[in-house]
Amino acid sequence: MNIQHHLQPETLMAYAAGTLPAAMALVVGCHAERCSQCRKELRSAEALGGQMLETVAAKPLPEAARNNVMALLDQQPLPERAPASAVASTQGDDSFLPKRLKSLLGIDNYNQLKWRKLAPGIEKFNLPLDEGKSFMLRIGAGLAMPVHTHKGAELTLLLQGGYHDKLGSFHMGDVADLDSSVEHQPVAFDDEPCICLAGMDAGLRFKGLIPTLMKPLTGL
Ligand SMILES: [Zn+2]
Structure with missing residues (x-):
């Protein structure tokens, strides 16, 4: 998997600090x-x-932040060319079911989800997370989503297939890390349905806090 689109530094910082809503932390x-x-x-x-922490003694890193990062670091580093089975379960040859998603939903493949029809060829599944909004979309091959903007930040991870929009082509494993200024219309690739996982802050503000905190330390 050759990943082209990554998380923004602010998002990684917020995750490490434990300030990302659960819906977005899941995508990260x-x-x-x-x-x-x-x-x-x-x-x-x-x-x-x-x-x-050492510099600002009065501001302990939240427990959740430490747990997030520790949980991540506890996992064995994965070699770049690890067989897919060592990394995540798969359905067919070309979809990616992250371990976190598998255990959260108790599924082995995406067909086991109770997809709800949004429009012809477009289905949605809402995830049971209470911070932010979290859902998955399955978009038929070649179909377009409506043009939309975001009320807040949105992370979208490609789990199967891919899409293109004015920002580029997004393939399995890529993540779109967008803020509210972006207006776009993803169109699924022609050859297979696209499945993606989205996490939104849904009005919860988180970006900006960390860069502000760090200003005195980094001189930015
Ligand atoms: Zn990345």
Whole structure:
């Protein structure tokens, strides 16, 4: 899996600090299962968080933040060319079922989900998370989603197939890390249905906090 689209530094920082809503943290964790680059950046974020702790003694890193990162680091580093079965369960040859999603939903493949029809060829499944909004979409080959903007931040991870929009082509494993300024219309690739996992902050603000905190330390 050759990942082209990654998480923004602010998102990785927020994850490491434990300030991401659960709906978005799930997407970050699932992407990181497959992405050594973002795993490496999460380790740096954690190290920076540790330095902040020493400098700003009155601001302990929230317990949840430590748990997020520790859970991630506890996992064996995955070699770039690990067989898919060592990384995640698959259905068929070309879909990616992250371990976090598998255990959260208790499924072995995406056909086991109770998909709800949104429009012809487009189905949705809402995930049971109470922070932010989390759902999956299954979009028929070649179909377009309506043009939309986002009220807040949105992370979308490609689990099967892919789509293209004005930002580029997104393939399995890629993540679109978008803020509310982006207006786009994803169109699924022609050759197979596209399945993706989305996490939104749904009005919960999180970006901006960490960069502000870090300003005195990094001189940004
Ligand atoms: Zn990445």
